[in-house]
Amino acid sequence: MNLPKLLSAAALLLAIAAPAAAQPRVDCAVPAEAAALSAPLPHVTDAVAQGTRLRIVAIGSSSTAGAGASAPERSYPARLAYHLKALFPRLPVEVVNKGVNGETTGQMLARFSDDVFALAPELVIWQAGANTVLRDGNYEGVDREVREGVESLREAGIDVILMDTQYAPAVLARPRHDEMTARLQRIAAEERIGLFRRYGLMRWMVETRRAGMADLIGPDGIHHTDVGYDCVARALAQGIEGAVRVVSAVRPGR
Numbered sequence: 001m002n003l004p005k006l007l008s009a010a011a012l013l014l015a016i017a018a019p020a021a022a023q024p025r026v027d028c029a030v031p032a033e034a035a036a037l038s039a040p041l042p043h044v045t046d047a048v049a050q051g052t053r054l055r056i057v058a059i060g061s062s063s064t065a066g067a068g069a070s071a072p073e074r075s076y077p078a079r080l081a082y083h084l085k086a087l088f089p090r091l092p093v094e095v096v097n098k099g100v101n102g103e104t105t106g107q108m109l110a111r112f113s114d115d116v117f118a119l120a121p122e123l124v125i126w127q128a129g130a131n132t133v134l135r136d137g138n139y140e141g142v143d144r145e146v147r148e149g150v151e152s153l154r155e156a157g158i159d160v161i162l163m164d165t166q167y168a169p170a171v172l173a174r175p176r177h178d179e180m181t182a183r184l185q186r187i188a189a190e191e192r193i194g195l196f197r198r199y200g201l202m203r204w205m206v207e208t209r210r211a212g213m214a215d216l217i218g219p220d221g222i223h224h225t226d227v228g229y230d231c232v233a234r235a236l237a238q239g240i241e242g243a244v245r246v247v248s249a250v251r252p253g254r
Contacts, residue, residue, distance in 0.1 A: 027210040028231040034201055035239040037194035041159040043122045045244045048091055054084070056095045057116050059108050060127025063166060064099025068223030075099075076224070079233035080125075087241045096121070104131050105145040112149060117156060124153055125196070125236070127163040129180045133171055134222070143183055150191050161194035161236075162187065166228075167202035169213070169221040194243065196236055205231065 066075025081095040188195035216228035
């Protein structure tokens with residue numbers, strides 16, 4: 001190939017590569033305080049200390065089931081298992097995905113007997129409230145149902161983490177979305193359980209330009225992309241590890 005043709009080919013390659021190189025890199029790393037769960041996880045801590053088994057049930061609606069992901073192994077529960085195994089390499093970790101598209105908290109609560117208690121997990125991550133926000137539903141009902149579910153989990157000796165709504169265009173378009181976030185925060189504080197602040201975490205990532213909205217949320221305006229699910233899972237694993245460290249630090253002999 002002569003020099004003019006060689007230069008032309010090189011210019012073409014640069015033109016093709018330029019758009020990809022210009023794409024912003026998503027940074028899933030978050031400060032410890034952004035991932036913190038605000039409550040200890042004593043049963044998870046015992047499982048880690050004993051090294052026997054850590055079973056987690058993720059219950060929720062479509063963003064737990066993995067709607068929008070390219071494959072089941074790209075859902076947040078699957079990615080959470082991956083990241084927890086990296087953090088606790090000697091611990092057998094199992095995350096069971098019990099998400100069902102379109103469900104409300106009442107429908108999830110009705111499944112607790114078969115989909116939660118029968119599995120005897122150490123931890124339940126309950127993604128709640130999103131479909132009530134999207135449908136302008138009964139917020140007071142969500143409050144009652146979540147408190148009832150939390151009480152039943154506590155009585156069964158299971159740690160609980162509430163996960164609030166995603167920061168997404170479809171959620172932001174609903175006039176009362178802030179109220180649901182506030183309700184779940186209040187429930188977690190009053191019931192002294194963990195809260196994974198997904199809404200605030202995603203908002204922080206977008207506002208600080210760690211990621212664009214389109215990096216985290218797909219074209220439907222509500223469900224996560226593969227990257228979004230992985231970012232959620234990474235931060236959640238970080239929060240779980242942090243809660244375990246807190247409990248371990250205050251127990252005698254640890």
